[in-house]
Structures are given as structure tokens and as C-alpha cells.
Amino acid sequence: MTPVTPASVLATTVGSRCPEGAADVEFATRVDAFTDRHRDGLLAADAWESAGPPVRELLRAVGEAGLLRDAWADRGGDRATALWRAAALHRAFARVGNGAPGAALLTHLEVATRLLGVLPTTPAGLVPGALAGSSTSALAATEPDGGSDLTALRTTVGAGSAGGLTVTGTKWFISNAPYADHLLVLADDRDGRTGRRGPALLLVPAGPGVEVTTLDGLGHTGLTGAVALDAAPVAAVLAVGGHGLLVLMRHWIHERVMLAVRMAELAASVLDHAVADAGRRTTFGVPLITNQHVRFTLARLDADVQEVRAMAGQSLRLLAAGACPGGWAAAGKHRAAAVLAEVADEALQLSGGDGYRRGHPAERALRDATGLALAGGTTELMLQQIDRG
Amino acid sequence: MRTAALTVAARTGWFTPAEDELRARLTEHLEATVAPAVDAWERRGTIPLREILTGLAARGWLGMRFGVDQGGGGGTAWEHVVLAECLGALLFDSVGMGVTVHNDMVAPMLAEAGGPEAVERFLRPALAGRCLLGHAVSEPGAGADVAAVATTATPEPGGYRLTGAKRWIVAGLTADAFAVLARLPEARGAFGHVLLMVPADAPGVRVEPADATLGLRTAGVAGQLRLDGVFVPDGHRLGGHGLGLVTQLRQFEPERILSACRAIAMADTLLLRTAERLRERRTFGVPIADRQQPAAQLARLRAEVEAVRQLAYTGIDRWVTGGAVNTVSAAVKLRSSRLTRAVARTCLHLHGAEGQLSTHPVNRAFRDTRLLSISTGSDEMMLTALARLRG
Numbered sequence: 074m075t076p077v078t079p080a081s082v083l084a085t086t087v088g089s090r091c092p093e094g095a096a097d098v099e100f101a102t103r104v105d106a107f108t109d110r111h112r113d114g115l116l117a118a119d120a121w122e123s124a125g126p127p128v129r130e131l132l133r134a135v136g137e138a139g140l141l142r143d144a145w146a147d148r149g150g151d152r153a154t155a156l157w158r159a160a161a162l163h164r165a166f167a168r169v170g171n172g173a174p175g176a177a178l179l180t181h182l183e184v185a186t187r188l189l190g191v192l193p194t195t196p197a198g199l200v201p202g203a204l205a206g207s208s209t210s211a212l213a214a215t216e217p218d219g220g221s222d223l224t225a226l227r228t229t230v231g232a233g234s235a236g237g238l239t240v241t242g243t244k245w246f247i248s249n250a251p252y253a254d255h256l257l258v259l260a261d262d263r264d265g266r267t268g269r270r271g272p273a274l275l276l277v278p279a280g281p282g283v284e285v286t287t288l289d290g291l292g293h294t295g296l297t298g299a300v301a302l303d304a305a306p307v308a309a310v311l312a313v314g315g316h317g318l319l320v321l322m323r324h325w326i327h328e329r330v331m332l333a334v335r336m337a338e339l340a341a342s343v344l345d346h347a348v349a350d351a352g353r354r355t356t357f358g359v360p361l362i363t364n365q366h367v368r369f370t371l372a373r374l375d376a377d378v379q380e381v382r383a384m385a386g387q388s389l390r391l392l393a394a395g396a397c398p399g400g401w402a403a404a405g406k407h408r409a410a411a412v413l414a415e416v417a418d419e420a421l422q423l424s425g426g427d428g429y430r431r432g433h434p435a436e437r438a439l440r441d442a443t444g445l446a447l448a449g450g451t452t453e454l455m456l457q458q459i460d461r462g
Numbered sequence: 463m464r465t466a467a468l469t470v471a472a473r474t475g476w477f478t479p480a481e482d483e484l485r486a487r488l489t490e491h492l493e494a495t496v497a498p499a500v501d502a503w504e505r506r507g508t509i510p511l512r513e514i515l516t517g518l519a520a521r522g523w524l525g526m527r528f529g530v531d532q533g534g535g536g537g538t539a540w541e542h543v544v545l546a547e548c549l550g551a552l553l554f555d556s557v558g559m560g561v562t563v564h565n566d567m568v569a570p571m572l573a574e575a576g577g578p579e580a581v582e583r584f585l586r587p588a589l590a591g592r593c594l595l596g597h598a599v600s601e602p603g604a605g606a607d608v609a610a611v612a613t614t615a616t617p618e619p620g621g622y623r624l625t626g627a628k629r630w631i632v633a634g635l636t637a638d639a640f641a642v643l644a645r646l647p648e649a650r651g652a653f654g655h656v657l658l659m660v661p662a663d664a665p666g667v668r669v670e671p672a673d674a675t676l677g678l679r680t681a682g683v684a685g686q687l688r689l690d691g692v693f694v695p696d697g698h699r700l701g702g703h704g705l706g707l708v709t710q711l712r713q714f715e716p717e718r719i720l721s722a723c724r725a726i727a728m729a730d731t732l733l734l735r736t737a738e739r740l741r742e743r744r745t746f747g748v749p750i751a752d753r754q755q756p757a758a759q760l761a762r763l764r765a766e767v768e769a770v771r772q773l774a775y776t777g778i779d780r781w782v783t784g785g786a787v788n789t790v791s792a793a794v795k796l797r798s799s800r801l802t803r804a805v806a807r808t809c810l811h812l813h814g815a816e817g818q819l820s821t822h823p824v825n826r827a828f829r830d831t832r833l834l835s836i837s838t839g840s841d842e843m844m845l846t847a848l849a850r851l852r853g
Contacts, residue, residue, distance in 0.1 A: 088783070089779050089782075089783045090475060090476050090540075090775075090779050091776060091779045091780075092475060348852055368845070368846075368849035369842075369845040369846075369849065371849065371852060372796075372844075372845040372846075372847075372848035372849040372852065373796070373845060373848075375789075375793065375848050375852055376792070376793035376794075376796050376797050376844075376848060377797070379773055379789070379790060379793045379794075380766075380769045380770050380772070380773045380793070380794075380797055381769055383769065383772035383773040383775070383776040384768065384769035384772045384773075386772065386776070387471075387472070387474070387475075387772045387775075390474065390475050391471055391474055394474070396471070396474060397471065398467040398468060398470075398471050400467060400468055401467070401468055401471040401768070403765075404468070404764065404765035404768050404769070405765075405768075405769070407762075407765050408765045408766060408768075408769045453758070455761075455765075456757070456758045456761040456762060456765075457757075457758075457761070459468075459761035459764050459765055460757045460758075460760070460761045460764075462466065462467045462468055
């Protein structure tokens with residue numbers, strides 16, 4: 074018989090061009106060891122259904138394990154390696170505790186810490202503290218009357234005693250705010266007190282003049298807060314008036330890619346659970362999965378999940394190269410959110426009454442997915458950005 | 463929609479500068495030789511597939527990934543991706559399918575499972591554009607269920623005696639030779655088939671045109687290939703005796719990824735053309751492109767196109783580096799087919815009354831792309847495969 078694959082065909086193959094290079098086995102092993110160790114404790118799903126999930130304890134543990142530090146590149150460091158490690162971290166965390174602890178971790182590393190890391194006026198010690206897991210910050214941009222439209226800012230910059238600045242206003246749906254030591258507050262500098270007029274980004278310690286209440290939302294249980302700022306003292310101007318929004322617009326490309334990475338893996342995890350469940354459960358005398366409709370539904374979702382994973386991989390490559398267009402990040406974020414919502418909804422349906430139970434992986438994912446279609450840029454805003462390219 | 467940045471982003475890291483250059487030259491060639499003639503060919507009802515293939519062959523663009531010793535270019539599947547995408551961008555799948563069947567469905571089986579005689583007799587001339595290859599698998603009683611073919615190859619000294627009927631053969635009316643899947647008389651199951659190369663002018667071969675179809679109207683689709691006691695020598699067999707089905711199925715997997723690349727390129731082009739059209743067309747005093755609803759519709763589809771394209775590239779990479787592609791192949795075939803159909807449907811609608819004209823490219827694309835979910839493995843077969851691979 075003629076060999077099916079003669080040497081002449083094999084000889085034409087070259088090295089992989091996949092975004093994901095050689096697997097960082099050492100780092101992945103450490104992450105696995107961490108999640109295994111804390112699976113039934115810090116990372117247990119139940120702990121993250123309460124109004125006070127162990128966010129600070131988790132960040133401290135992850136920090137002490139060195140996982141944040143090693144997924145971080147300082148200026149001039151190996152950016153690509155660090156990014157892929159961060160992605161590995163978010164993927165692993167999407168698969169434990171119904172993915173809930175991963176939300177807090179992503180906010181910590183990819184939102185506040187990442188922003189502080191790129192801003193030149195960040196006080197020394199803040200980023201090292203965040204990477205050690207001993208402190209955390211939260212980005213406070215969204216306001217009750219201004220979500221996607223951040224130009225409609227009502228929070229304002231004022232003058233404090235001894236020549237300092239203050240901020241006054243209300244923020245809400247601020248991820249990790251209940252646990253934050255510092256807030257990165259977007260505020261309108263109407264008088265140019267930061268040097269220029271316009272939206273400024275200010276570092277505000279969680280202390281006097283800052284009141285945080287945990288919001289009771291559909292998903293992200295215990296993880297988001299409302300922030301009342303009453304002449305809260307500003308510790309540092311991170312971006313002067315007019316530059317605050319620009320800084321955020323650049324930052325959001327990064328955040329959206331990382332969100333897409335996490336959502337793709339969360340969808341994969343929920344789907345894996347649904348497949349296993351459908352193989353286990355029996356209806357009308359046969360396993361649920363023997364029904365063609367069930368098999369086809371799961372197969373269709375499997376294709377969707379593969380698609381958003383592939384998209385996330387390319388997005389990471391572009392991000393590492395500093396060449397990810399805003400429209401691309403928006404496409405990846407929107408698509409991953411859409412697939413996650415679809416997978417969660419179908420998985421809940423296939424699990425029947427059990428899926429409707431609070432704390433079921435699909436139930437939790439469905440609740441979180443509704444917020445993920447809003448957070449980090451709403452679906453509608455993403456579509457506009459895709460349109461712009 | 464301004465998508466130049468997205469196109470660059472989509473290709474970053476996947477293609478070499480040489481492949482970018484190939485894309486530019488191929489695009490230029492197809493724009494000059496195919497695009498201007500489409501309307502005339504459509505009116506006439508046929509495409510000059512032989513000339514098209516000869517034109518590609520003359521520039522070294524057929525069989526780019528096959529070994530130089532077989533008449534190929536010694537390159538990689540990535541070059542075939544470039545060709546597939548350039549064909550898709552034509553929005554004229556009679557040409558797209560015709561070239562794909564020849565270059566990426568039958569030629570690979572010859573290159574990978576053909577003996578020296580089959581290579582000399584069929585592959586080498588095919589890669590020079592002189593021997594047009596057709597693929598005869600489907601039968602009245604065997605579509606998606608390939609193993610159920612009734613066409614029978616009875617072994618006899620020195621070869622096989624082939625009898626049966628095949629149907630739905632793209633470019634069958636112009637093909638010089640067909641790859642025919644047949645069952646052995648006594649054998650059953652997966653190891654009871656042979657794959658045979660049959661010249662169109664062999665005694666006992668009769669090709670009949672098909673009834674009119676929804677799309678692929680100029681693809682020279684043969685309705686029937688009748689095989690009446692056709693003798694096929696052993697040297698024209700692809701793969702081992704009894705391994706015809708295995709050889710065939712093995713070819714399907716990578717081919718589906720390449721076909722997905724072609725489909726996605728069609729979707730990509732449709733979205734670009736439609737966005738352009740919406741910028742020009744004004745209603746109630748403003749360009750339609752300025753309205754949020756159609757812009758959002760296109761953006762939603764654009765996000766899917768970019769994501770599915772990344773899945774296709776991932777699959778190609780896995781194939782090129784020797785990894786397992788069964789899951790990704792089924793997934794990307796399913797997604798690209800359904801998505802490209804959805805894109806075509808939306809774009810047809812957004813073209814308004816103009817899109818209803820049979821001569822309009824979007825109308826043709828709508829009709830042509832409907833076949834994507836049926837040919838080379840229906841959506842349902844892909845779902846079945848994915849479900850099986852999922853355990």
C-alpha cells in the first residue's frame with residue numbers, strides 16, 4: 074500500500090505560526106498547584122456566592138505564590154511571556170469556583186494594576202504591593218448617569234486644604250471597590266486644577282470622604298460596589314485633565330482582550346460541565362446525551378467555543394506586539410461575551426431544574442454573562458468600535 | 463465599516479512576506495482575468511475552467527504545497543490558504559469550487575495516496591492545468607453517508623470493473639478524470655471501498671448535465687456520471703485495496719479547513735461591499751451606513767467573521783505541523799458555512815431591490831453560498847462529528 078503521507082508532503086511542513094508558542098509548563102504547573110490547593114477553600118464556589126467573598130485573602134495568596142509577579146513585565150521586561158502567563162492565570166481561574174474568583178483576579182491584575190503600571194506618576198510601592206497581593210485598587214469610572222458615555226461625567230475635582238485636590242461625586246458598578254485600598258477616579262476637572270481642564274484620572278485612597286457599599290447585582294456577587302466621594306483627598310494625579318479618557322481608551326484594548334480570554338475559557342468550562350452532565354443524567358431510560366437534539370446543541374456550542382478561543386489567542390499575539398486595533402479588541406470582547414451567554418443559557422436549559430439552582434455552574438455563568446456584556450464596554454459600544462475598525 | 467486595520471490584525475503572524483506577495487499577485491491576476499468576464503460567463507452559462515486552471519498553473523499557483531517531484535511547488539498549505547481566500551474574494555463560487563475540487567480535493571489524494579502511475583497520468587498534468595479533475599462521491603442513495611455508496615468495483619486481473627452512478631459532480635461536464643469512490647462486492651464497513659481514478663473518455667463512462675440549480679450555475683455541474691463496466695487498472699487506485707473510504711475521509715478533514723478559508727473570504731468581501739454600498743445609498747437624506755441598525759448588523763457579523771477566520775488559521779497551522787485536525791475541521795466547516803450564509807442573507811437584504819436581480823454579485827453569492835452547508839459534509843454531519851469527538 075502507498076503510504077498516505079509520503080515524506081515529500083511532510084517535508085513541506087514548517088514550524089507553527091500559532092500565536093501560542095511553546096507552552097510555559099513551569100508556570101502552568103504552579104498555577105495548577107495553586108488552584109488544586111485552594112479548590113475547596115478560597116476558591117470554593119460557595120464562598121463566592123456571599124456578599125463578602127474572600128477577595129483580599131485570595132489576592133494575598135496568589136501574590137504570595139508569586140503568580141502575579143511572574144505574570145508581569147516591568148518596562149523593558151519580556152512583555153509577551155508575561156502576557157501569556159497572565160492569560161494562563163485567567164484561563165485557569167475561569168475553571169474554578171464557577172469562574173467567580175477569576176473576576177476579582179482579572180480586575181486586580183488587568184484593570185487597576187495594569188493602569189497604575191503604565192502611568193508615570195503612580196506612587197512608588199503601589200504596583201509592587203499589588204503584585205505581592207497585599208494591596209489592591211479599583212478603577213472608578215462608571216457613574217449612575219454615565220456608563221458608556223464617560224464624557225457625561227458628574228464627578229468633579231475640587232480644591233482641598235493645604236493646596237491639595239479633592240473629588241466629589243458618585244460612582245457605581247465599580248469592580249473590586251469593596252476591597253480596594255485605592256481608587257482610580259475619573260473626574261471632570263472643570264477648573265484645570267490638575268493643570269488642564271477635562272476628564273482627569275486621580276488616585277484616591279479609600280479613607281475619609283470615600284464610602285463604598287457593596288451592590289447586590291444579578292452576577293459578580295459581592296464583587297462590585299457603589300462609591301460615594303465627598304471631597305475625598307487626592308493622593309496623586311495619574312492623568313491630567315483631558316488625558317484621563319485617552320489613558321482609559323488605550324487601556325481598554327488591553328482589558329477587553331483579557332476579558333475575552335477569560336470569557337472564552339469560562340464558556341469552555343461551562344460547556345465541559347454540560348457535556349459531562351448530559352452524559353450522566355438519564356431521561357426516558359436513556360442518557361440525555363443520546364438525544365440528537367442535545368448532541369447537536371452541545372456540538373454547535375463546542376464550535377462556538379473553539380472560535381472564541383482562537384480569536385482570543387490572536388488578540389493576545391496582537392496585544393503582545395502592541396498592535397491590537399480597538400476594533401479588533403471590541404470584536405473579540407463582544408463575540409466572547411455573546412458565546413458565553415449562549416453557552417450558559419443552553420447549558421442551564423439542558424440541566425433542567427438543577428441548572429436553575431443558584432450556584433450551578435451554568436446558572437452562575439448566565440448571571441455573570443449579563444454583566445460581562447456591559448462591563449469593559451457594552452455590546453452596543455463594541456459594535457460601534459468594530460464599525461470604526 | 464473601515465476594516466483595513468482589522469484585516470492586518472487578522473493576518474498578523476500567520477503569513478510570511480512571500481505569501482503576502484503571492485496574495486497581491488494572485489489578486490491582480492484574478493482581477494484581470496476572471497472578474498471582468500464574470501457577467502459574460504454567467505450569460506453563457508459556463509466558465510472556461512480549463513483556461514483558468516492553465517492560467518494559474520502557468521504562474522506556479524496550482525499544487526503549491528505538493529512536492530516538486532510530483533509537479534508541485536514544494537511549498538506549504540498556507541499558500542493554498544492564500545489561493546482559497548483570493549478565490550473567495552471573487553464572490554463567484556463556480557470558479558471557487560471548480561478550482562478547489564481540482565486543486566484541494568482530488569489533487570491531494572493523488573499526491574498523498576497515488577502510486578507513480580497515477581501521479582504521472584493524472585497529478586502532474588493536473589498541476590499543469592492540462593488534466594481537469596472531478597470528484598465523484600455522491601450517489602442517489604449516498605450523500606452525507608459516504609460509506610453507503612452502491613457503485614461497485616469488482617476486482618479482476620490487473621484492476622477493477624466499475625459499475626454504478628454518481629451524481630452532483632462540480633465541474634463534471636469539463637473534467638478529464640474523476641476520483642470515484644466505490645465499494646468492493648463482498649466487503650462491508652469502513653475497509654470495503656476503493657478510490658479509483660477514471661478518465662472521462664474511458665469506455666463505459668457517460669457524463670450527463672444536471673438540472674438547473676439554485677447557485678453554482680456556471681460550474682458545469684454534472685447531474686450524473688454513469689459508469690457501465692469501466693475497467694480501471696490497479697495503478698489508478700488511490701490508497702490501498704479496501705482503504706478507499708479511509709483515504710477519502712482523510713482528505714476531507716484538511717480540505718474542509720481550506721474551504722472554510724474560501725467561505726470566510728466570501729463573507730469578508732460581502733461585508734466590505736455592503737458597507738461600501740450603504741455609504742453610497744442615501745435614504746431620507748442620509749447614507750444608510752450612518753444608521754445604527756444596519757451598521758450594528760454588519761459589525762456583529764464582522765466580529766464573527768474575524769473569530770471564525772482565526773479558528774480556520776488555527777486549524778491550518780495544526781494541519782501543517784502534523785497535529786490532529788478532526789475537531790477543528792468539523793467546527794470551522796460548520797461555523798464558516800453557517801456564518802457565510804447568514805452574511806449573504808443579510809447583505810442581500812441590505813442591498814434592497816437591486817440585490818434581487820439575478821445578475822447582482824450579492825444575489826449570486828447568496829445562491830452560491832447556500833451550498834456551503836451541504837457540500838463536502840453537511841452541517842448536520844459536522845455536528846455529528848463534533849458530538850462524537852466530544853464523547
